[in-house]
Amino acid sequence: MGSFLSSIGDVLTSEAAYINAFTFAVFLAFGATGEWVAERSGTLNISVEAMYLAGAFAAAVGYDSSQSELVALGFGVVAGLLVALVQAQMSHRLVANQFVVGLTLNILVLGLASFLASELDPVTEKSDTIPIPLLSELPLIGAALFDRSWLFYLIYPLVPLCWWLVYRTRWGLELRAVGENPQSSDVSGIDVNKRRRQGIYISGITCGMGGTFLVLAAVGQFEDSIVGGRGFIALIAVIFGGWTLRGTLAGCLLFGAVLSFRLSLPALGYDVNGDLLASLPFVVTIIAMSVFAKRVRPPQALAQPFIRGLK
Amino acid sequence: MSTGFESADIDHGAASSPDLFEHPPGTGAAGRLGPHGLARLVSAAEVVGLYAVCILAALGLSALIIELTGGDAMAVFNALLDGSIRGPGRIGETLGVAAPILIVALGAIISNRAGLVNIGQEGQLFIGAAFATYVGTRMGGPGPLVILALLVASVIGGALWAGIAAALKYRRNVPEVLTTLLLVTVAAQLSGFGLKNQWLLLAPPEGRANRQQISAQLDADTRIPIVDVFGNEFPISVFFALAAALLVGFVLARTVWGFRLRALGHNQRTAQRAGVAAARYGSAALLIGGGFAGLAGGVMLAGGDFGNYTLVPGFPAEIGWTGLLVALVGRQRISATILVAFVFACLRTGSGFVAATGVERRIADVVQGLLVLALLIPPALLFLRQRRRAMAALEGRT
Numbered sequence: 269m270g271s272f273l274s275s276i277g278d279v280l281t282s283e284a285a286y287i288n289a290f291t292f293a294v295f296l297a298f299g300a301t302g303e304w305v306a307e308r309s310g311t312l313n314i315s316v317e318a319m320y321l322a323g324a325f326a327a328a329v330g331y332d333s334s335q336s337e338l339v340a341l342g343f344g345v346v347a348g349l350l351v352a353l354v355q356a357q358m359s360h361r362l363v364a365n366q367f368v369v370g371l372t373l374n375i376l377v378l379g380l381a382s383f384l385a386s387e388l389d390p391v392t393e394k395s396d397t398i399p400i401p402l403l404s405e406l407p408l409i410g411a412a413l414f415d416r417s418w419l420f421y422l423i424y425p426l427v428p429l430c431w432w433l434v435y436r437t438r439w440g441l442e443l444r445a446v447g448e449n450p451q452s453s454d455v456s457g458i459d460v461n462k463r464r465r466q467g468i469y470i471s472g473i474t475c476g477m478g479g480t481f482l483v484l485a486a487v488g489q490f491e492d493s494i495v496g497g498r499g500f501i502a503l504i505a506v507i508f509g510g511w512t513l514r515g516t517l518a519g520c521l522l523f524g525a526v527l528s529f530r531l532s533l534p535a536l537g538y539d540v541n542g543d544l545l546a547s548l549p550f551v552v553t554i555i556a557m558s559v560f561a562k563r564v565r566p567p568q569a570l571a572q573p574f575i576r577g578l579k
Numbered sequence: 580m581s582t583g584f585e586s587a588d589i590d591h592g593a594a595s596s597p598d599l600f601e602h603p604p605g606t607g608a609a610g611r612l613g614p615h616g617l618a619r620l621v622s623a624a625e626v627v628g629l630y631a632v633c634i635l636a637a638l639g640l641s642a643l644i645i646e647l648t649g650g651d652a653m654a655v656f657n658a659l660l661d662g663s664i665r666g667p668g669r670i671g672e673t674l675g676v677a678a679p680i681l682i683v684a685l686g687a688i689i690s691n692r693a694g695l696v697n698i699g700q701e702g703q704l705f706i707g708a709a710f711a712t713y714v715g716t717r718m719g720g721p722g723p724l725v726i727l728a729l730l731v732a733s734v735i736g737g738a739l740w741a742g743i744a745a746a747l748k749y750r751r752n753v754p755e756v757l758t759t760l761l762l763v764t765v766a767a768q769l770s771g772f773g774l775k776n777q778w779l780l781l782a783p784p785e786g787r788a789n790r791q792q793i794s795a796q797l798d799a800d801t802r803i804p805i806v807d808v809f810g811n812e813f814p815i816s817v818f819f820a821l822a823a824a825l826l827v828g829f830v831l832a833r834t835v836w837g838f839r840l841r842a843l844g845h846n847q848r849t850a851q852r853a854g855v856a857a858a859r860y861g862s863a864a865l866l867i868g869g870g871f872a873g874l875a876g877g878v879m880l881a882g883g884d885f886g887n888y889t890l891v892p893g894f895p896a897e898i899g900w901t902g903l904l905v906a907l908v909g910r911q912r913i914s915a916t917i918l919v920a921f922v923f924a925c926l927r928t929g930s931g932f933v934a935a936t937g938v939e940r941r942i943a944d945v946v947q948g949l950l951v952l953a954l955l956i957p958p959a960l961l962f963l964r965q966r967r968r969a970m971a972a973l974e975g976r977t
Contacts, residue, residue, distance in 0.1 A: 276801075291898045312756065314698075314760075315687065318758065333789060346961075352853075358956075362960065363959060363962075364955040367696070367698055367903075368904060375948045376944065376949065376951075378941070379941045379943070379945040379947070380944075380948075382944075383644075383648075383938075383945060384648070386939040386941075387648040387649070391815070434747075492941075500764065503760075505761070543768040543769070543772040545765065547769065550764050550768075552764075553761055554761055557753045557757065558747050561753055571756055575964065576966075
């Protein structure tokens with residue numbers, strides 16, 4: 269235990285650990301922010317994984333064909349949006365079960381990405397970092413937060429933008445209403461399933477950005493295991509955060525830190541069981557949900573489909 | 580308030596439009612054409628046509644993807660068929676894969692019928708397999724007894740894992756859809772932890788390569804017996820899976836317990852007024868669902884079609900997710916579920932033969948994904964049309 273604590277101390281004073289942690293955290297935050305919007309509208313969108321992967325693959329193809337990071341981002345966002353389109357139309361227009369659609373999309377996109385990757389074999393390189401003057405000189409976290417690829421910096425405007433959309437616009441009010449009580453929203457003239465579809469589109473866009481960030485700024489080369497189940501972690505970050513944006517981001521930071529600890533602790537020469545460490549955030553989330561069950565309230569219509577006239 | 584997910588959420592078609600599978604296409608009563616007979620025949624033909632169009636569209640899209648990337652679509656489809664059905668002995672292989680998928684799906688049907696959304700089968704399966712490994716490699720004694728013990732252990736493991744979700748749902752009001760999902764990851768990590776420690780699951784060093792994280796192999800006499808039918812070898816667990824399917828169908832359709840479970844799924848409040856204890860029946864449904872998933876893990880381990888009688892990292896191989904998908908695509912009908920489980924198993928075993936055609940084998944996943952999406956469209960369309968008509972009739976009356 270003592271060695272564990274001192275290892276934490278070592279990690280907390282290592283600049284590389286912060287860089288790693290924030291890479292994971294920001295990757296998660298892209299998807300989690302969009303997922304948060306979708307969940308506030310009442311969709312438990314489990315195709316985040318597919319959206320990330322589609323975004324990452326399309327970004328790699330886009331970069332390979334144009335050598336431009338901007339085009340890659342465009343490709344990534346469009347691919348994420350395409351997956352979102354299928355998810356939204358199937359689960360909130362045809363009202364097919366959202367878990368079936370999500371699970372299927374995860375399988376389909378993984379199959380499609382690895383199939384097409386073996387055919388096209390996109391070559392990418394890691395994006396250059398653009399240090400922000402002064403801020404990047406900060407000790408410890410300076411390099412982690414302000415000496416990054418421009419794709420990393422996209423998270424800074426994205427989060428406030430989503431917050432503003434959800435909490436400060438009429439659209440956002442309707443979105444939240446739809447997630448809490450679709451029947452009442454319907455009666456007051458809101459197109460419930462339309463708002464929910466739009467929520468999913470937003471998560472498609474942000475996941476597409478996250479996928480682009482992953483392949484161009486974090487890893488540098490596409491492989492089909494590049495997302496490897498971390499989409500689910502972004503989804504769980506939203507649950508961990510108790511469906512608030514603040515909490516969601518805190519969840520991303522915590523999960524990002526844990527994911528990077530797994531890599532950096534052995535590198536620093538500590539022998540810590542990675543599996544138990546990695547399961548910590550999930551166990552903490554479950555415990556937090558049960559302890560604060562009274563205070564933390566999921567959107568009341570979360571994961572419930574809406575069909576007019578059926579309650 | 581309503582953290583329960585009523586069954587209307589998950590099987591709106593099966594619950595509210597029971598006619599989709601009750602009148603299987605082709606049993607159209609040419610001889611018994613009553614006043615509504617003709618209309619029924621037309622609508623049955625419509626259903627068949629809709630399914631045919633959607634499935635053909637899915638296959639056509641898959642073929643298009645293959646052809647566009649320079650492959651030969653017919654060769655791929657032939658390879659899929661050869662690898663799953665037509666090749667000598669391949670049906671046995673496919674049945675061996677279909678059995679655990681079906682077992683998981685049965686559990687999912689039970690949870691879903693009670694109006695619960697258990698999406699954690701993948702984790703429950705892993706824990707079940709881990710329990711089975713522990714018992715199977717540690718317990719000595721006569722082979723059949725060990726097989727029985729390890730299968731029971733796998734059921735207990737899966738049920739325990741789902742039990743966490745049940746306890747949290749009914750004690751602390753935490754939605755089971757979230758806990759079961761979270762527990763999938765924890766299960767994988769816990770099993771990974773077990774596979775790193777020799778006092779838990781890791782094989783003794785002499786039986787494996789250095790740093791390899793696998794369990795000891797089950798002894799030859801503690802494996803599920805293999806039967807040979809016309810050159811197709813498969814574990815006898817296939818028969819048990821089919822028997823279990825019939826049993827689940829019977830219990831749900833023909834017993835008081837099953838009736839109460841379904842009542843709970845349709846409307847929790849009404850069911851409780853009628854004397855169905857939601858906590859008791861709901862917990863039971865979750866535990867049984869988890870138990871089935873765990874059993875699938877035990878059957879996969881001792882049946883030998885996965886991991887060669889050893890527990891390895893990533894052992895569930897998405898069978899848990901597939902089983903859940905099968906239950907939902909089969910719209911929770913036993914007959915449809917058996918069929919879908921077999922088709923999904925075909926795609927899995929068939930994909931092994933695709934590589935020989937020079938096309939990446941993951942194309943099987945694409946075919947499967949497109950097929951599922953195609954199978955979702957007709958019932959949803961029909962259901963929506965039916966709703967729209969009903970709403971129009973209501974509005975016309977008032």
